[in-house]
Amino acid sequence: MTLENIKTKGLCGLNGSTPAPLIEDHDSGDADSITHARREYLAEIYRLQTSTDESITTTALAMRLDVTPPAVVRMMRRLAHEGYLKRQPYKGVRLTPEGEREALKSIRRHRLLEAFLVTVMKFGWDEVHTHAHALEAALNDQFEDRMDELAGYPKRCPHGDPIPSKDGVMPIIAEKSLSEITIGTKAVISRIRNHTPEKLRYFAELQLFPGTSISLVGRAPFKGPVRIKNGTGEHVLGEELAEQIFIEA
């Protein structure tokens, strides 16, 4: 076989699978070509930014991303330089609108992927985070759209986290934690804000999912455990777990 036709002949068989021009970048539909790591940083900043009012510190980010602070510092410098965020050394960072856009894109992909993995691929809600995290890097817009379609255009991930719209808008949802509501309240769980596999398996055992109707039967004083009732009966939850269960307000 000559060298010339190696490139032009069969592709994926015993005879080969990857015609050179097909390898390329795979971010078709994106055009901008921001790296995956950058988007991950931006998404994490977004999450921190919307869950605290304080500005985002290097160490907090480093912990969340499981990297060392110097890695964060350098990435922040890059991202600031590229216009995704404003940075004040020693003070913290804040996303620019472009940064927020990328962050939301990343968050959308992650949650859409989780929804897809549960509804289409039948993974457990305790398993999807890890898979989604790995697969995120490989998605492009077309694939994202197909997952969206197959999963039935989900509005939330399996844990109840809202999925940003395709044009980058995060739905605003008024929610209250079980630790904040008054005794006697009947409501529907909207979100479980802890994705540790073990905790999720425990919640699943008690049939506590987004969508489950529950009523708050009682609460022990001094931030004590709460008693709740759902279809499967009455359950007692420690404060730590209770404050991670949210209901639509």
Added chain:
Amino acid sequence: MTLENIKTKGLCGLNGSTPAPLIEDHDSGDADSITHARREYLAEIYRLQTSTDESITTTALAMRLDVTPPAVVRMMRRLAHEGYLKRQPYKGVRLTPEGEREALKSIRRHRLLEAFLVTVMKFGWDEVHTHAHALEAALNDQFEDRMDELAGYPKRCPHGDPIPSKDGVMPIIAEKSLSEITIGTKAVISRIRNHTPEKLRYFAELQLFPGTSISLVGRAPFKGPVRIKNGTGEHVLGEELAEQIFIEA
């Protein structure tokens, strides 16, 4: 919010998505931890190795992988050093059994992914190669098994390429190209050995898929075009296309 509980609190919501211990390597089930690029090289060597009898040259590999020869040379040195292949400078390389095992694992993933993308995710057979190529890097064994299951344990990829078994055995299939068979033969297409999207779309237009029954009606002399007949009527195919269509012998 204090730094301590940032790491331990909610994960994927507005409040966070990536608990540090979950990030890890994602090659669970593999244990060996060979990089994706290495596996891609090994797979490409395997494809070349089984489609020619000559030894694999640096330039051929470089073209197939769309990288420069020096990149190949260095990777070959690494892979030889790591025991995946035998290398004779200026002569070529040959996979060791370990190298072949990794190559087959990679090829299995690619083809399984293609099958999954077509049967479950409803992509066209002309689209799947690129998607599969990007997604391959993110798979682990559990995900691979789930795809296998959902796709119905396919034996071949959408183009008819056999899928190596989970324990690394490539099915041996006796096949003949349309350009090799005698006039009058009736047979079933088993494989299309060209994965260029345009060609695939053309084959699809003529309803020439693996599984399609055809008969060879005629062939013009001197490697001329062939006439074939299938459910949709009679078609004329140039020699170049004809030799890329295979039937089970």
Added chain:
DNA sequence: TTTGAAAGTTAACCGCAGCTAGATTTGCGA
């Protein structure tokens, strides 16, 4: 107001996987 621990930053390194430029080997054709 001072000071020291914690947080943030800089400097310098790593491996991976690309690249170009230039040297070397090979082997075919004259």
Added chain:
DNA sequence: TCGCAAATCTAGCTGCGGTTAACTTTCAAA
């Protein structure tokens, strides 16, 4: 058999994203 072009290889560079070690800044408590 000899020489030259093509193939191969070496050397040295890039960017990415990670690390450790050491330095600087901040801020709260004494």
